[in-house]
Amino acid sequence: MGKWTKKSLVPPAAPDAAEHVAVEDLARLAEGTVGTVERVQLLRHINCCQQCYEILHLTLQQAALETPMKPAAQPWWKTKAAYALAAAMILIFVIGGQFAFVYLSRAPRFISATVDLDQNLRDVLLADDALRFGEGARLTRLLAALQQKGIDVKHLKLAVLAKPYYQKKSLFGPREVLHIRIENDVAYLVVAEVQ
Amino acid sequence: MKPEEILASSDILEKIEAVCQRRFAAENDRNECYIFVLDNLRTDDFKRLRAFKGQSQLSTYLYTLVNALVVDFRRQRYGRRRIPTSVSKLGQWAEAVYRLVCWQKFSVDDAYDFLQVDGTFDGSYEQFRQAIAPIQNAPCRESPGFKSLDNPGRDRLREMDDAASNPLEALISKLDRQRRIKAMQVIRETTATLPGNDQLLVRLVYGSEHPVRSAAKVIGLSASAARRRLKRLLLKYRESLLAAGIREP
Numbered sequence: 001m002g003k004w005t006k007k008s009l010v011p012p013a014a015p016d017a018a019e020h021v022a023v024e025d026l027a028r029l030a031e032g033t034v035g036t037v038e039r040v041q042l043l044r045h046i047n048c049c050q051q052c053y054e055i056l057h058l059t060l061q062q063a064a065l066e067t068p069m070k071p072a073a074q075p076w077w078k079t080k081a082a083y084a085l086a087a088a089m090i091l092i093f094v095i096g097g098q099f100a101f102v103y104l105s106r107a108p109r110f111i112s113a114t115v116d117l118d119q120n121l122r123d124v125l126l127a128d129d130a131l132r133f134g135e136g137a138r139l140t141r142l143l144a145a146l147q148q149k150g151i152d153v154k155h156l157k158l159a160v161l162a163k164p165y166y167q168k169k170s171l172f173g174p175r176e177v178l179h180i181r182i183e184n185d186v187a188y189l190v191v192a193e194v195q
Numbered sequence: 196m197k198p199e200e201i202l203a204s205s206d207i208l209e210k211i212e213a214v215c216q217r218r219f220a221a222e223n224d225r226n227e228c229y230i231f232v233l234d235n236l237r238t239d240d241f242k243r244l245r246a247f248k249g250q251s252q253l254s255t256y257l258y259t260l261v262n263a264l265v266v267d268f269r270r271q272r273y274g275r276r277r278i279p280t281s282v283s284k285l286g287q288w289a290e291a292v293y294r295l296v297c298w299q300k301f302s303v304d305d306a307y308d309f310l311q312v313d314g315t316f317d318g319s320y321e322q323f324r325q326a327i328a329p330i331q332n333a334p335c336r337e338s339p340g341f342k343s344l345d346n347p348g349r350d351r352l353r354e355m356d357d358a359a360s361n362p363l364e365a366l367i368s369k370l371d372r373q374r375r376i377k378a379m380q381v382i383r384e385t386t387a388t389l390p391g392n393d394q395l396l397v398r399l400v401y402g403s404e405h406p407v408r409s410a411a412k413v414i415g416l417s418a419s420a421a422r423r424r425l426k427r428l429l430l431k432y433r434e435s436l437l438a439a440g441i442r443e444p
Contacts, residue, residue: 002361002363002364002367002368002401002402002404003301003305003364004308004363004364004367004368004375004378004379005361005363005364005367005382005401005402006402006403007309007312007379008312008363008367008379008382008383008386008402009382009383009386009397009398009401009402009403010398010402011398022246023243023246023256023259023260023263024246024247024248024250024251024256024259026259026263027251027252027255027256027258027259028250028251028255029413030251030255030259030412030413031251031252031255031412032412032413032415033250033251034415036415039392039414039415040391040392043391043392043394043395043414044391046395047391047394047395047398051266053398054266055259055262055263055266056259056413057399057403057405058262058265058266059255059258059259059262060399060405060409060410060413061405062214062258062262063255063258063409064405064406064409066254066258
């Protein structure tokens with residue numbers, strides 16, 4: 001203990017007749033459970049009375065010996081757990097964000113749609129007997145017809161017809177629709193009748 | 196818990212014994228301290244224990260009470276009566292020197308500085324050395340093992356640590372004798388001008404080396420608020436010291 005500061009800072013010895021602070025009040029002070037007004041009164045005496053100061057000092061020493069050293073109370077956001085959680089969240093955003101960007105920025109993997117089979121599409125399907133047709137006039141016409149129907153398709157490299165399509169003779173026959181599934185720039189086409 | 200039960204508890208008795216052991220080095224003193232405390236706790240049908248109103252924790256109350264009794268015991272045992280008459284007849288300054296050197300194990304030089312700060316000896320150091328000759332010849336065996344309550348196990352290394360952790364002590368220890376005495380007076384005067392809360396905070400943290408957290412609790416502040424206040428108070432001390440012409444060499 002610093003002998004110079006101790007000598008300078010120790011309160012003066014109170015006269016023997018002085019009214020000392022009650023033991024329980026000193027205990028409450030050590031515990032920090034004294035109200036503001038009362039504390040002012042108690043400290044006024046303790047700062048002038050070596051004996052009461054010494055008892056308080058010894059009681060605080062005792063309390064420090066009794067209580068195992070605990071880390072100082074600190075806000076939750078300064079705890080290790082909070083820092084670990086924050087670091088984990090940053091990592092999740094940094095790493096997961098890249099995956100999310102790749103996923104969201106790429107074109108959808110497939111398009112599925114059903115459209116009425118109008119004359120334009122019928123002409124494409126009836127253009128020849130080939131069930132698979134690659135890049136060429138027929139595929140270009142199919143692409144244009146689909147885009148006209150509002151299907152968001154930019155490019156096709158192949159179209160596959162499930163079965164050959166034949167024109168219906170009856171003018172009052174069942175309505176026909178075309179189920180389209182486009183995956184990897186390949187359009188799979190199925191004509192179906194609906195009642 | 197009834198008072199009788201408190202003093203029948205082996206745990207509490209061991210704690211009282213431990214307090215006495217910590218406060219006194221000599222076996223005899225420890226035993227007498229223990230008996231003194233127990234006797235006083237039993238006095239008037241456990242009057243002191245019955246005074247507990249439950250406003251604090253019982254354990255804190257007991258420690259405070261035991262500490263108060265230990266202080267009483269020490270005063271009775273090593274009070275003014277034990278100072279040799281050859282010393283007492285020299286005056287209060289001589290008694291102070293005897294207490295400091297014989298009981299509290301300060302050096303004669305330290306005692307001179309402390310007396311200068313207290314204003315109880317006005318003479319020069321040479322005059323002091325001559326004046327204390329009878330004191331040095333006085334018997335000092337009443338309390339050969341007495342440990343200062345506030346200076347257990349002082350040694351050079353510990354003093355260096357103190358200076359490192361206590362900015363006021365660090366400054367004072369670097370000064371020459373004359374300026375050191377002046378600095379101590381300035382610190383004492385500055386402390387006296389502070390509000391009660393601040394006074395006690397400085398006394399506990401820099402005078403008695405308590406952790407800021409403990410001192411903060413006593414004055415009703417958070418530890419961080421107390422640290423901020425201590426910084427401001429150190430600036431105030433610095434200004435006072437500079438105004439008195441004292442600066443770090």
